[in-house]
Amino acid sequence: xxxxxxxxxxxxxxxxxxxxxxxxxxxxxxxxxxxxxxxxxxxxxxxxxxxxxxxxxxxxxxxxxxxxxxxxxxxxxxxxxxxxxxxxxxxxxxxxxxxxxxxxxxxxxxxxxxxxxxxxxxxxxxxxxxxxxxxxxxxxxxxxxxxxxxxxxxxxxxxxxxxxxxxxxxxxxxxxxxxxxxxxxxxxxxxxxxxxxxxxxxxxxxxxxxxxxxxxxxxxxxxxxxxxxxxxxxxxxxxxxxxxxxxx
Numbered sequence: 001x002x003x004x005x006x007x008x009x010x011x012x013x014x015x016x017x018x019x020x021x022x023x024x025x026x027x028x029x030x031x032x033x034x035x036x037x038x039x040x041x042x043x044x045x046x047x048x049x050x051x052x053x054x055x056x057x058x059x060x061x062x063x064x065x066x067x068x069x070x071x072x073x074x075x076x077x078x079x080x081x082x083x084x085x086x087x088x089x090x091x092x093x094x095x096x097x098x099x100x101x102x103x104x105x106x107x108x109x110x111x112x113x114x115x116x117x118x119x120x121x122x123x124x125x126x127x128x129x130x131x132x133x134x135x136x137x138x139x140x141x142x143x144x145x146x147x148x149x150x151x152x153x154x155x156x157x158x159x160x161x162x163x164x165x166x167x168x169x170x171x172x173x174x175x176x177x178x179x180x181x182x183x184x185x186x187x188x189x190x191x192x193x194x195x196x197x198x199x200x201x202x203x204x205x206x207x208x209x210x211x212x213x214x215x216x217x218x219x220x221x222x223x224x225x226x227x228x229x230x231x232x233x234x235x236x237x238x239x240x241x242x243x244x245x246x247x248x
Contacts, residue, residue, distance in 0.1 A: 032069035132203055
């Protein structure tokens with residue numbers, strides 16, 4: 001079980017400070033509604049809903065918004081969202097997995113395809129890149145919750161497979177079939193997680209240069225801006241020097 005991350009920049013996620021709040025809340029609300037519709041309105045008996053609510057709270061989503069999203073699940077006019085997944089390739093041969101929730105599969109597929117084609121990538125068939133990733137449980141806490149050593153020990157006790165700490169966060173990784181138990185044990189030890197869900201972890205990463213990284217980030221941002229896209233995973237790695245030049 002490793003204590004430090006070797007997979008910087010694996011999952012592209014906008015910080016709350018640069019995301020449009022309304023768009024972010026809409027995505028969080030959609031996940032809450034789907035979770036409540038599939039597993040019931042009681043978070044205590046619906047792990048997916050509990051995780052969705054935790055993610056919403058971590059982004060300071062108002063309580064009224066959360067409650068409306070739950071109630072929408074039982075409303076007669078509630079949208080019928082479908083879970084979709086797309087796989088493709090970005091600049092530098094980077095593999096990308098896109099997860100979404102949509103009420104119009106054709107629209108979403110077209111928008112995702114356009115995002116790839118306009119930003120140096122191409123959409124592939126399902127299965128074209130997912131074999132390069134492992135399906136895992138991902139549980140994240142802010143760095144302020146405890147020290148890296150304390151989180152590492154809590155993760156070890158909970159039965160996790162890996163714990164990666166940075167200046168910003170702690171990410172605990174576990175097997176999918178152990179996810180519920182690990183999440184509950186960590187919640188008892190550290191409190192409510194910032195996010196907790198099943199996700200994708202690359203088996204290896206691809207180093208990209210400055211030009212490739214610049215175009216790749218545009219692709220990832222275009223995908224993240226899509227209302228139907230919930231999560232984006234990619235197996236890239238960018239050196240600190242390149243990141244500094246890009247952010248200058």
